[in-house]
Amino acid sequence: MNYASTTISPSRLFQPRRLPGIRHYVALLRQRRALARLDDRALADIGLTRAEAWSEADRPLWDVPAHWLR
Numbered sequence: 001m002n003y004a005s006t007t008i009s010p011s012r013l014f015q016p017r018r019l020p021g022i023r024h025y026v027a028l029l030r031q032r033r034a035l036a037r038l039d040d041r042a043l044a045d046i047g048l049t050r051a052e053a054w055s056e057a058d059r060p061l062w063d064v065p066a067h068w069l070r
Contacts, residue, residue, distance in 0.1 A: 024068065025061060032057045 036057035038046075043053055 025064075028064065029061060032059065 035048075035053050038053060040050060043050060048056075
């Protein structure tokens, strides 16, 4: 058996997590602020209540969508 072909290089073991860049955080902050400013009719068009919109808008900046952390 050739062990050289089955070993994993150290650089592959310690890959840093890919985190979103600052521009993603800025965009997320703008989107949440815009959501909070929508009137009730606009919220009804997208299927949200005022409470749901405020809940989303009040989330902390580090609470990002799960697909950003994969």
